[in-house]
Amino acid sequence: MRDSLLPDPSPRGLARAIGAMFAHASVSSELAANGHSSQIGNLRSDGPLVLRKSNPKGPEPLTHRDPGVARVMLAAGTAGPLGGDGYRFDVHVGAGSTMVLTEASALLLLPGISGARSRFAINITVEAGATLVWWAEPIIAAQHCNHHHEVRISLAPSARMILREEMILGRHGETPGDFTSRLRITRDGAPLYDQQLEFGPKAAGFDGAAVLGAARATGSVIAVDPAWQDAPPQAQPYHPQAVLTPLAGPGVAIAAVAPDSLELRNLLTQGLQYLGPPWAI
Amino acid sequence: MGQVDLGRQAALLLLADGRLPAGGYAHSGGLEPAVIAGRVRNMADLEAFLTGRAQTAGLVAAAFAAAACARASRDDLAALPELEAEFDARIPSPELRKVSRDLGRQLQRAMGSIHPHRYFSALGRAPHQPLVMGVAASVLGLGPQDAALAILHDNNAGAAAAAKLMRVDPFEVHAILARATGPLDDLARRAAETADADPADLPAPSAPLADIAAEHHRRADARLFAS
Amino acid sequence: MHDHPSHNETRALRLGVAGPVGTGKSSVIAAICRQLRDEFALGVITNDIYTDEDARFLKSAGVLPAERIRAVETGSCPHTAIRDDVTMNLIAVEDMERDFAPLDIVLVESGGDNLTATFSPALVDAQIFVLDVAGGGDVARKGGPGISGADLLVINKIDLGEHVDVDVDRMVADATSARKGGPVLALSRKRPETVEQLCAWVREMHKTYAAGGHIPVDPGPMAPHHHGEGDGHTHSHGHSHGHSHSHGYTHSHD
Ligand SMILES: Nc1nc2c(ncn2[C@@H]2O[C@H](COP(=O)(O)OP(=O)(O)OP(=O)(O)O)[C@@H](O)[C@H]2O)c(=O)[nH]1
Numbered sequence: 097m098r099d100s101l102l103p104d105p106s107p108r109g110l111a112r113a114i115g116a117m118f119a120h121a122s123v124s125s126e127l128a129a130n131g132h133s134s135q136i137g138n139l140r141s142d143g144p145l146v147l148r149k150s151n152p153k154g155p156e157p158l159t160h161r162d163p164g165v166a167r168v169m170l171a172a173g174t175a176g177p178l179g180g181d182g183y184r185f186d187v188h189v190g191a192g193s194t195m196v197l198t199e200a201s202a203l204l205l206l207p208g209i210s211g212a213r214s215r216f217a218i219n220i221t222v223e224a225g226a227t228l229v230w231w232a233e234p235i236i237a238a239q240h241c242n243h244h245h246e247v248r249i250s251l252a253p254s255a256r257m258i259l260r261e262e263m264i265l266g267r268h269g270e271t272p273g274d275f276t277s278r279l280r281i282t283r284d285g286a287p288l289y290d291q292q293l294e295f296g297p298k299a300a301g302f303d304g305a306a307v308l309g310a311a312r313a314t315g316s317v318i319a320v321d322p323a324w325q326d327a328p329p330q331a332q333p334y335h336p337q338a339v340l341t342p343l344a345g346p347g348v349a350i351a352a353v354a355p356d357s358l359e360l361r362n363l364l365t366q367g368l369q370y371l372g373p374p375w376a377i
Numbered sequence: 378m379g380q381v382d383l384g385r386q387a388a389l390l391l392l393a394d395g396r397l398p399a400g401g402y403a404h405s406g407g408l409e410p411a412v413i414a415g416r417v418r419n420m421a422d423l424e425a426f427l428t429g430r431a432q433t434a435g436l437v438a439a440a441f442a443a444a445a446c447a448r449a450s451r452d453d454l455a456a457l458p459e460l461e462a463e464f465d466a467r468i469p470s471p472e473l474r475k476v477s478r479d480l481g482r483q484l485q486r487a488m489g490s491i492h493p494h495r496y497f498s499a500l501g502r503a504p505h506q507p508l509v510m511g512v513a514a515s516v517l518g519l520g521p522q523d524a525a526l527a528i529l530h531d532n533n534a535g536a537a538a539a540a541k542l543m544r545v546d547p548f549e550v551h552a553i554l555a556r557a558t559g560p561l562d563d564l565a566r567r568a569a570e571t572a573d574a575d576p577a578d579l580p581a582p583s584a585p586l587a588d589i590a591a592e593h594h595r596r597a598d599a600r601l602f603a604s
Numbered sequence: 605m606h607d608h609p610s611h612n613e614t615r616a617l618r619l620g621v622a623g624p625v626g627t628g629k630s631s632v633i634a635a636i637c638r639q640l641r642d643e644f645a646l647g648v649i650t651n652d653i654y655t656d657e658d659a660r661f662l663k664s665a666g667v668l669p670a671e672r673i674r675a676v677e678t679g680s681c682p683h684t685a686i687r688d689d690v691t692m693n694l695i696a697v698e699d700m701e702r703d704f705a706p707l708d709i710v711l712v713e714s715g716g717d718n719l720t721a722t723f724s725p726a727l728v729d730a731q732i733f734v735l736d737v738a739g740g741g742d743v744a745r746k747g748g749p750g751i752s753g754a755d756l757l758v759i760n761k762i763d764l765g766e767h768v769d770v771d772v773d774r775m776v777a778d779a780t781s782a783r784k785g786g787p788v789l790a791l792s793r794k795r796p797e798t799v800e801q802l803c804a805w806v807r808e809m810h811k812t813y814a815a816g817g818h819i820p821v822d823p824g825p826m827a828p829h830h831h832g833e834g835d836g837h838t839h840s841h842g843h844s845h846g847h848s849h850s851h852g853y854t855h856s857h858d
């Protein structure tokens with residue numbers, strides 16, 4: 097499954113991917129010697145995937161600008177990935193540590209010269225007692241882009257996590273290119289959340305009322321807390337275009353569709369309030 | 378896999394028939410919530426709705442029906458709990474998980490009387506509908522692609538409900554269904570191709586508006602259809 | 605085999621209550637529950653067209669503990685749910701019997717439909733069809749499977765007869781002849797003795813059922829109209845019924 101995300105080594109693949117960029121970055125966090133604060137372990141930037149330690153920026157759930165957590169910011173170049181590019185990013189949140197991962201700017205997906213597909217694969221493990229807050233910026237699928245985005249998160253049973261993902265269907269006034277994504281979260285090896293999203297000229301019916309309708313932006317917040325094993329939060333259809341739903345395991349998904357990125361952000365933030373502290377921002 | 382075995386086409390029709398007494402008539406396949414939300418107003422909306430639904434909820438259900446059928450056909454019922462868990466992970470809405478289990482239980486109850494087989498009771502208390510469909514197909518001597526096609530057909534329940542929910546010409550509704558037959562066959566073939574895959578790799582297309590609308594529908598004061 | 609018909613010793617008498625919209629099905633069930641809940645272990649399944657209105661009504665009336673009243677959503681097809689495709693109702697009844705075992709009687713209220721809607725014998729053991737005088741004195745003569753074939757025909761709201769210009773005696777006589785003598789009960793919640801007659805019928809039916817003497821009779825699906833000719837063919841009980849519950853209901857109103 098994951099192999100398909102690596103560059104196609106065949107001559108045809110190479111021909112299509114002329115000038116393509118491959119990058120593999122990684123970051124890890126660990127519990128500091130004092131036993132309560134967290135620190136960055138390894139931090140490896142690669143080409144357009146630039147990682148740096150950061151300071152608290154805007155509001156964030158769970159950690160609320162706590163100075164004792166490991167903070168990393170990802171900057172994915174100025175524009176890209178472009179068609180043909182293959183990015184990979186590995187994240188390891190070591191036992192007992194807390195990592196807050198933010199992004200410098202939105203990720204703009206652009207077409208390459210050849211029309212080849214770009215790929216971005218993100219693999220995350222969160223170990224026992226660890227916490228991940230991944231407060232990402234939007235992914236913008238520009239016209240004619242061709243991109244596959246894949247995020248796989250493996251949680252220890254006692255791990256906590258919250259992430260935000262936002263997808264924008266084209267820049268202002270343009271129709272989106274072909275975009276597919278998958279977000280798969282497992283807990284103790286068992287599936288907890290697995291969702292693909294597909295839109296663009298090749299995706300039949302994505303603009304119908306079952307999938308995205310006329311929305312130009314869609315996204316979700318996924319939160320996992322072992323404390324919800326017995327008492328998961330109640331479902332909350334808090335807006336005609338948004339809902340908070342308890343998953344079949346100890347997690348919730350807040351999903352929203354919106355006419356634009358600003359409204360999407362508002363809806364997701366609003367949904368977060370239903371989880372109360374420490375999740376609300 | 379491959380083409381429908383000529384000797385078994387009647388069994389496939391039995392399974393896919395809307396008159397199979399398994400309670401499907403109480404559901405609109407997500408159409409009523411979409412109509413109430415004002416997102417389906419005309420024939421073009423209806424067609425886009427049905428297309429999107431087939432490509433998302435339809436494909437997931439088809440893939441799981443095919444996978445369950447393949448496993449039942451080799452007497453591997455022990456693999457079904459893993460399919461259940463994978464299917465749950467693909468449905469964020471608790472309401473839609475419940476609808477799937479309600480329909481699954483009804484199909485299990487009906488098929489358990491229509492064509493008794495130990496597999497139906499081995500499925501547990503409230504199995505997801507596609508898994509029951511897969512097992513039922515296998516028990517009737519059908520293959521994964523048949524199971525997939527049967528559940529894809531069932532997944533189009535919205536079309537039958539349209540006449541009660543919208544001002545429609547029933548011929549136009551069926552014209553949409555006629556146009557959808559090719560794509561439905563394609564989806565069934567795709568589902569059959571992954572019938573033996575690792576359950577973790579089965580398709581998982583999401584349908585955000587369907588999830589959102591389903592949770593609103595559960596809380597609606599008046600509705601014609603349960604979902 | 606958890607989902608399959610329970611054994612007879614844990615199986616309750618399944619009693620259906622059908623009839624057109626608003627004739628008093630829920631009221632009949634409420635009356636039976638109120639009067640018989642100390643005598644029998646009861647459960648109720650309601651069928652609703654819109655949401656769970658009937659279940660809510662019965663729960664708020666407090667006639668049974670709320671958990672013994674469950675709703676089945678029939679998706680605008682109340683007829684289908686009790687006739688062509690009873691699976692949802694069957695599961696609801698079986699769940700109820702299992703969750704509160706042993707139950708004596710499970711009452712199933714159909715969604716209000718037209719005169720042709722009757723219960724499948726696969727779902728209920730016996731059924732009551734409810735008409736009311738407000739629907740007009742002619743209705744009983746129009747016949748149909750519910751009127752002619754139900755185990756008991758109730759003509760409800762007889763207290764309203766004079767207000768709607770219906771001759772209740774006449775209506776009961778028409779019904780009795782349409783039913784070839786099958787039992788007809790003139791009922792009003794304002795006349796306690798009629799409610800007691802209803803309960804006596806239920807008691808008797810339960811007794812017959814428990815003794816194994818009741819064979820479910822299918823009123824017949826969508827039978828062509830059956831015109832009672834007023835041939836005075838009353839009280840020929842057993843004519844079209846394979847069971848032998850006592851009668852004396854016909855003409856018993858005052
Ligand atoms: N006057 C009078 N009214 C009655 C009697 N029984 C019931 N009603 C009234 O008739 C109306 C309908 O009664 P229900 O018991 O709800 O009728 P139903 O057949 O269950 O109705 P649906 O479930 O909606 O089809 C209510 O307003 C009752 O109060 C009666 O004996 N006399």
Ligand SMILES: [Mg+2]
Binds near residue numbers: 629630631658713
């Ligand atoms: Mg009622």
